[in-house]
Amino acid sequence: MALALQQLINGLTLGAVYGLIAIGYTMVYGIIGMINFAHGDIYMVSAFIAVTGFTLLTAFGVTSVPFALLVVLIVAVLFTSVYGWAVERLAYRPLRGSTRLAPLISAIGMSIFLQNMVQLTQGARVKPIPPMITGGIDVLTTDGFTARLSYSQILIVLVTVALLAAFTWLITRTSFGRQQRACEQDRTMTALLGIDVDRTISLTFMLGASLAAVAGVMVTMYYGVVDFYIGFVAGIKAFTAAVLGGIGSLPGAMLGGLIIGLIEAFWSNYLSAEYKDVATFSILILVLMFRPSGLLGRPEVEKV
Amino acid sequence: MMLQLSGVHAHYGHIHALRGIDLSVQVGEVVTLIGANGAGKSTLLMSLFGQPRVSAGRIVFDNEDITRLPTHVIARRDISLVPEGRRIFPRMTVLENLQMGAVMADPDNLHVDLKRMYALFPILEERLEQRAGTLSGGEQQMLAIARALMARPKLLLLDEPSLGLAPLYIKKIFQTIRELNEDHGMTILLIEQNAHHALRAAHRGYVMQHGQITMTGTGRDLLASAEVRAAYLEGGHAAA
Numbered sequence: 001m002a003l004a005l006q007q008l009i010n011g012l013t014l015g016a017v018y019g020l021i022a023i024g025y026t027m028v029y030g031i032i033g034m035i036n037f038a039h040g041d042i043y044m045v046s047a048f049i050a051v052t053g054f055t056l057l058t059a060f061g062v063t064s065v066p067f068a069l070l071v072v073l074i075v076a077v078l079f080t081s082v083y084g085w086a087v088e089r090l091a092y093r094p095l096r097g098s099t100r101l102a103p104l105i106s107a108i109g110m111s112i113f114l115q116n117m118v119q120l121t122q123g124a125r126v127k128p129i130p131p132m133i134t135g136g137i138d139v140l141t142t143d144g145f146t147a148r149l150s151y152s153q154i155l156i157v158l159v160t161v162a163l164l165a166a167f168t169w170l171i172t173r174t175s176f177g178r179q180q181r182a183c184e185q186d187r188t189m190t191a192l193l194g195i196d197v198d199r200t201i202s203l204t205f206m207l208g209a210s211l212a213a214v215a216g217v218m219v220t221m222y223y224g225v226v227d228f229y230i231g232f233v234a235g236i237k238a239f240t241a242a243v244l245g246g247i248g249s250l251p252g253a254m255l256g257g258l259i260i261g262l263i264e265a266f267w268s269n270y271l272s273a274e275y276k277d278v279a280t281f282s283i284l285i286l287v288l289m290f291r292p293s294g295l296l297g298r299p300e301v302e303k304v
Numbered sequence: 305m306m307l308q309l310s311g312v313h314a315h316y317g318h319i320h321a322l323r324g325i326d327l328s329v330q331v332g333e334v335v336t337l338i339g340a341n342g343a344g345k346s347t348l349l350m351s352l353f354g355q356p357r358v359s360a361g362r363i364v365f366d367n368e369d370i371t372r373l374p375t376h377v378i379a380r381r382d383i384s385l386v387p388e389g390r391r392i393f394p395r396m397t398v399l400e401n402l403q404m405g406a407v408m409a410d411p412d413n414l415h416v417d418l419k420r421m422y423a424l425f426p427i428l429e430e431r432l433e434q435r436a437g438t439l440s441g442g443e444q445q446m447l448a449i450a451r452a453l454m455a456r457p458k459l460l461l462l463d464e465p466s467l468g469l470a471p472l473y474i475k476k477i478f479q480t481i482r483e484l485n486e487d488h489g490m491t492i493l494l495i496e497q498n499a500h501h502a503l504r505a506a507h508r509g510y511v512m513q514h515g516q517i518t519m520t521g522t523g524r525d526l527l528a529s530a531e532v533r534a535a536y537l538e539g540g541h542a543a544a
Binding site for chain 2: 175178179181182185186188189190191192193194195196197
């Protein structure tokens with residue numbers, strides 16, 4: 001019982017992170033109808049910024065964890081926004097109006113470039129940082145196992161909920177959110193109303209990158225290790241989450257993330273930790289085969 | 305002069321859609337452009353916004369050459385389009401659609417302008433929180449016109465506003481066009497297949513054929529012209 005509860009806690013934490021990354025995929029898909037394959041690497045870059053930031057701050061004698069976390073979050077968001085902007089500017093915009101395959105390939109190129117850049121500058125080895133937030137709450141003990149809710153897990157879930165609330169508000173209530181949704185529905189018409197569509201697309205890439213940045217910082221803090229390859233794996237899982245939830249749907253991305261996180265946690269515990277990725281990607285294949293529009297997605301054909 | 309096109313050419317893929325268009329609209333005028341399906345009427349309106357970009361010729365709006373400006377920059381001038389097929393945002397509410405029309409306008413005017421739209425089209429106020437995609441065709445057309453008006457344009461461009469609408473709505477749309485022009489002094493360029501209604505509502509008209517202007521004159525003259533009658537009126541719309 002306690003073991004299952006522990007997996008539930010772990011799964012939700014992991015799912016929150018996948019969900020945050022998945023939102024970036026789903027928003028970019030919503031506005032330009034393409035998958036940003038460099039998105040996972042943006043998350044990886046953010047994790048490295050976090051490692052460097054935490055190490056530097058510790059070296060300068062900063063001991064306050066909340067302060068260090070805040071500084072690193074802000075720096076990571078700023079940097080990765082620029083990366084997100086650059087990916088759009090370099091890999092997507094020059095190829096707009098070209099075949100659908102071309103920007104996909106250039107985005108994969110961006111992804112390889114980012115991975116190699118980080119590998120060259122930071123080294124291929126796993127980078128550790130000392131645990132930042134320790135301790136937690138014992139929730140339940142049965143059969144000699146104690147389910148524990150750590151403070152870093154609480155933080156991850158709280159930050160995710162807060163970001164989701166802010167994001168939902170931004171998209172549904174503000175003028176920028178309306179412009180963003182208008183671009184999703186009819187880009188030409190949006191331009192005919194005086195809106196700079198290119199700018200809106202750039203901002204969408206930057207917003208998606210910011211959320212991935214927060215996910216990257218939190219994962220670094222949670223696991224304490226990063227390497228240049230984490231973006232690829234997390235990226236594909238978050239992409240699976242976005243597809244499962246229904247690509248283009250924001251609540252869908254979050255729901256998909258949570259489901260993938262839970263499946264991974266329970267599968268690792270009860271079946272086999274080595275094959276947990278097989279479980280995730282089997283879901284991707286099954287969804288694509290039987291329900292391509294996902295759980296909350298709308299079917300492609302819409303009656304207008 | 306509100307709008308002046310001189311020697312405008314444009315291509316849609318391999319199709320030479322506009323072949324040297326000369327057209328002008330004076331301040332305070334209602335001008336209509338009639339012609340068969342595929343004559344290039346919609347292309348002409350869209351080319352004013354650079355969609356497609358003209359390959360030759362010059363477009364001057366309000367004493368400014370707008371030929372090479374980006375689409376969204378042109379749209380920030382006092383010129384609004386009600387496009388072919390309405391192109392409202394179906395998954396947004398009616399209110400959000402209207403707000404989209406006012407994105408570049410002064411936010412202080414929003415409430416006054418919304419009130420004006422409700423006065424013009426009372427049905428929109430009733431449907432404010434409804435998704436625009438669920439509106440009837442006629443209601444969507446009114447929404448598209450209201451959205452264009454939210455920007456307070458000096459020149460309103462209308463592309464087939466009566467297409468596919470019930471006679472009651474057609475009457476309402478043409479009545480609105482007249483009202484906007486006579487009571488608010490708005491300059492209007494109107495594209496129509498419904499030549500009879502259009503020519504009656506317009507001060508002047510142009511007839512377009514295969515990407516060229518083939519005839520021009522006052523609405524009354526064109527209505528009376530044997531050629532126009534044979535080609536565009538007695539074919540079916542005359543009775544409307």
